[in-house]
Amino acid sequence: MLAVNAIDVSYGESPILTGLSLAVGEGQVVCVxxxxxxxxxxxLRTIMGLLAPRRGTIVFDGHEIDRLTPYERARRGIGYVPQGREIFPSLSVRENLVLGARRKRPPPESLDYVLSLFPALSQMLGKRGGDLSGGQQQQLAIARALISDPKLLLLDEPTEGIQPSIVEEIAAVLERIKGERTRSILLVEQYLEFARAICDRFYVMEKGSVALEGDRGAFRVDEVSQFLSV
Ligand SMILES: Nc1ncnc2c1ncn2[C@@H]1O[C@H](COP(=O)(O)OP(=O)(O)OP(=O)(O)O)[C@@H](O)[C@H]1O
Ligand SMILES: [Mg+2]
Structure with a gap:
């Protein structure tokens, strides 16, 4: 469903990704x-089209998407939850959700669907996004990405700086999405137990490319953490 093939990405003259390849299968949860x-x-920004690779290609749903804008990629079915959430603080929760929809007025069932995943948000629809706690904002950011019914959800460190009770709620939602088998998830995650519990496949990056990869059964927290320690 997603194949990243040997991409090179730089900021100016600094190479960041070099020959990086990775794949996400239909309905899979893949952790990076x-x-x-x-x-x-x-x-993730490159997959979304916010950065252009110098080399390599990205194939989504059987098509090369390298020339598509971020907007077009979203329309094809890629949803993105950026690191740090990037919700609109002065807009209401409802307005933030509507902004995620591909249509001006999201169909009621899509709003019902995301509110069923995050029931706490239904009590806050009129609140300003900026008045939510960090964990609630993270839930809002995930809900905002899901409202357009993406086939692939990109999640950048959804547990970063979030209180444990909400981390559990987010884990439960991701498990539920996984159980529905209609979406794939590419999850960037530093919290290894969280990643191990949910992933079908994992990748560990080092020096701009993949240093370790494997299926769920091959995930050893001690081995992975060696790549993460300084
Ligand atoms: N806009 C930018 N311009 C120049 N360099 C950047 C820019 N954004 C990030 N970088 C650099 O690119 C490298 C990769 O950054 P990136 O944010 O992708 O890392 P990351 O793995 O997501 O890190 P973290 O775990 O802290 O989120 C870093 O060295 C960073 O300083
Ligand atoms: Mg990051």
């Missing part, structure tokens, strides 16, 4: 880990 600054966010 790696030390701070290794290029995980750069990878």
């Amino acid at each position: 880990m790696g030390r701070n600054g290794v290029g995980k966010t750069t990878l």
Whole structure:
């Protein structure tokens, strides 16, 4: 469903990703880990079309998407939850959700669907996004990405700086999405137990490319954490 084929990505003259390849299968949850600054966010931004690779290609749903704008990629079915959430603080929760929809007025069932995943948000529809806690904002950002019914959801460190009770709620939602088998998830995650619990496949990045990869059964927290320690 997604294949990233040997991409090189730089910021100016600094190479960040070099020959990086990765694949996400239909309905799979794939986790990407790696030390701070290794290029995980750069990878997701490249898949979303916010950065252009110098070499390599990205295939989504059987088509090369390299020339498509971020907007077109979203329309094809890629949803993105950026690191740091990037919700609109002065807009209401409802307005933030509507902004995620591909149509001006999301069909009621899509709003019902995301509110069923995050029931707490239904009590806050009129609140300003900026008045939510960090964990609630993260839930809002995930809901906003899901409202357009993406086939592939890109999640950048959804547990970063979030209180444990909400981390559990987010884990439960991701498990539920996985159980529905209609979406794939590419999850950047530093919290290894969280990643191990949910992933079908994992990648560890080092020096701009993949240093370790494997299926769920091959995930050893001690081995992965060696790549993450400084
Ligand atoms: N806009 C930018 N211009 C120049 N360099 C950048 C820019 N954004 C990121 N970088 C650099 O690119 C490298 C990769 O950054 P990136 O944000 O992709 O890493 P990351 O793996 O997501 O890190 P973290 O775990 O801290 O989120 C870092 O060295 C960073 O300093
Ligand atoms: Mg990052």
